[in-house]
Amino acid sequence: MHTLDTGFLTIDTSARKPIYEQLAEGLRALIARGELREGVALPPVRQLAGDLGVNLNTVAMAYRLLQSEGLISVKHGSGAVVSSRTTTAEQSEEEMRKPLRSVLTQLVLSGLPKSEILRLVSEELRFLTKGAK
């Protein structure tokens, strides 16, 4: 498994999912958990790219994606800053359910009992909302 890591972020270059997507996902998690709070500056694209060993444009793409979700504010010449802890673009309930259903289906098919799945979910949720203000 080809993985790149900075301590805060881990990406798997052999995964089907694009690097810039994995990066956005990792940053999203950090923002959700409050490890990157509103107003905090994200590392410059070159620095993060260098740390991970990927191209700076790949990082830039992740930043633009997060910006389009309303989570960060990117400004040419200055940098990127966490701007919010909630996404702006609101999605329909069905759009939220579909990925959830997909993940739960996988867990069910893997043979995990319902109770164990619920335990996993609760644990992850607790972790995610730990740093809530």
Place this chain on the structure above:
Amino acid sequence: MHTLDTGFLTIDTSARKPIYEQLAEGLRALIARGELREGVALPPVRQLAGDLGVNLNTVAMAYRLLQSEGLISVKHGSGAVVSSRTTTAEQSEEEMRKPLRSVLTQLVLSGLPKSEILRLVSEELRFLTKGAK
């Protein structure tokens, strides 16, 4: 939103996710819920492809993917049959957690309260394990 539909399966051609992946996902869900039970034959690739308006190879790719997960058995000349209700390849706990965390993160960032998320999860889980034997 460009969507193709057969009543049982719905795919979104404008989505980032490949069609064959969406197809596999939909079929996985049908198997998990027990709407496609062990021994039942899947539609021929040409039929499903025709119904959806996609290429037969796209459907064939989905079938091969499901076969590699141990859910169905595909045989040249005969067809594809549901072979199991649990995936064979077992994944580490971390491999199962990662997609779950990603989905939950999205839900949290969308502003949904923890209680509401748990309700969603329970509801989907109940639906998924409804047709359990």
Place this chain on the structure above:
DNA sequence: GTAAAGTGTATGTGATTGTCATACAATCGT
């Protein structure tokens, strides 16, 4: 104030991937 350093952005290239059209091969029914 202006230059240099530091920041994100735009452009173009090669490799990979997704979807398709078409031809091939295995199995089943009669």
Place this chain on the structure above:
DNA sequence: ACGATTGTATGACAATCACATACACTTTAC
């Protein structure tokens, strides 16, 4: 056996991803 029905393999084309490089905006130092 033969034809019909099924999955499979091959090759073409477009879209996407990650990269190298050059560009443009902001801040800092002096």
